[in-house]
Amino acid sequence: MSRFYTIKDYCLIRNHSVVLHHKTVYQNEADSFDLFATAVYKYFEVQYPKFYKMDKLSKLGFLSAELLLRDKEISQKYAGHEVGIILMNAASSLDTDRHYQDTITDRANYFPSPAVFVYTLPNIVIGEISIRHKLFGEGAFFIQEEFDPTFMVTYIKHLFDTGVIQCCLAGWVEVEGDNYESAVYFVEKTDIPNDGIANFEPATIKEIFAKEK
Numbered sequence: 121m122s123r124f125y126t127i128k129d130y131c132l133i134r135n136h137s138v139v140l141h142h143k144t145v146y147q148n149e150a151d152s153f154d155l156f157a158t159a160v161y162k163y164f165e166v167q168y169p170k171f172y173k174m175d176k177l178s179k180l181g182f183l184s185a186e187l188l189l190r191d192k193e194i195s196q197k198y199a200g201h202e203v204g205i206i207l208m209n210a211a212s213s214l215d216t217d218r219h220y221q222d223t224i225t226d227r228a229n230y231f232p233s234p235a236v237f238v239y240t241l242p243n244i245v246i247g248e249i250s251i252r253h254k255l256f257g258e259g260a261f262f263i264q265e266e267f268d269p270t271f272m273v274t275y276i277k278h279l280f281d282t283g284v285i286q287c288c289l290a291g292w293v294e295v296e297g298d299n300y301e302s303a304v305y306f307v308e309k310t311d312i313p314n315d316g317i318a319n320f321e322p323a324t325i326k327e328i329f330a331k332e333k
Contacts, residue, residue, distance in 0.1 A: 125277060126316030127305045130291075130328065131188040133160070133180060134301040140187060142317070153298045157183060164190075173235065174248060175216040176295040181207065181245035182252065184304040185289055189253060192306065194287065204258040204285035205246045206276055207304075209294040212263050213242045245293060258284050267292045267303075267329075269322035276320075280309045303329060 132139040138146040138160060146163055150156035157179045161171055166186055174182060185205075194203060216239045224232050238244065246259040258279055264271070272290060279285045291304035307320050318324045 123280075123309050123311065124313050124315065125273075125280065125307060125309055125320035126314070127318045127320050127324070127328075128308050128316045129188060129192075130303065130305045130317070131184045132303050133184055134303075138187065151298070153180075153295060153300050156300075168252060170248075175213070175219070175236070175239035175244075176300070177209075177213055177215060177242065177293065178239060178245045178248045180295050180300055180302050181293045181304075182248050184291070184293065184302040185249040185253065188289070188304055188306055195254060198286050200254050200256045202257055202286040203253075203255045204276070204279055204288040204290075205249055205255065206258070206260050206262075206272065206279075206288060206290040207242075207245060207293050208262040208264060208267060208272065209242065209292060210263065210265055211294060211296050213240050213244070215295050215297060216240050249289070269325040273320060273322050273325070276307060 129141060136147055136149050136156060137144050146160060148156055148159045150159055153176055157176070160183055164187060171179065171182060216236065220233070220236045220240055223236060224230060242263070243259065243261040246261060250256060250259065262271070276288050276290055279288065287306065287308045289304060289306055291302070293302045293304065294300065308316070318328065
């Protein structure tokens with residue numbers, strides 16, 4: 121039986137806007153990322169108080185997953201271990217690392233914060249998403265200079281084909297200061313061709329990015 125890989129939906133957060141289902145569903149010209157992220161959180165009526173304690177990278181990944189997965193009821197279709205989360209960026213957790221460095225540089229004003237330190241690994245984003253949605257499948261956060269769709273597609277298809285996952289949240293999540301960009305997809309393997317908005321292939325991902333820039 122032939123199997124097909126399909127992008128069921130995607131969420132883009134960048135340029136002061138949120139794109140879902142090919143449509144811009146929210147815009148806000150907030151000066152800072154924190155103000156923008158909080159505005160998105162409130163506009164979509166998300167209820168998760170821990171959001172306010174997250175670092176910027178986790179907030180961006182959390183919002184991307186929250187908006188992408190809402191109304192999909194994946195917990196009714198998949199067990200938690202069947203859902204993978206595979207993300208990538210260029211700067212790792214550098215924005216938070218710099219914040220933490222500020223708390224320990226000045227020995228006369230030394231105030232290391234465990235609440236900041238806990239976010240000095242990029243895979244904490246995956247942890248926040250997993251806790252929120254009760255997912256505990258394969259998780260990985262890769263660091264590369266730029267988004268590499270060929271690597272991502274090859275890696276995720278291997279996870280599908282070896283039975284490690286049945287669906288996957290995947291994409292690019294990057295924050296440096298007030299510059300931010302998230303492009304996250306929900307991918308499934310199905311028995312039906314064209315059973316989604318696009319085939320999960322490198323060229324298709326590049327095309328979607330180009331259209332929505």
